[in-house]
Amino acid sequence: MDRISLFGSIDITWDRQELAYAEVLKSLLVDIIAPKADTLLEDKISIKPVVEVPNPFVDKKNKF
Secondary structure (H helix, E strand, O other): OOOOOOOOOOOOOHHHHHHHHHHHHHHHHHHHHHHHHHOOOOOOOOOOOOOOOOOOOOOOOOOO
């Protein structure tokens, strides 16, 4: 895998519940980054373009 993609948006309000959610997000990112931290990485890689494939769940007759 040459990348991790995150999509969407996040709003973190300054309260205890949201701080707990932010800590979970932080932990997730640390878990993603940690295995790569001690490896030899290239300065910059070329990322392959995304290839779109047809949605296998689309019913072409009913279009849903």
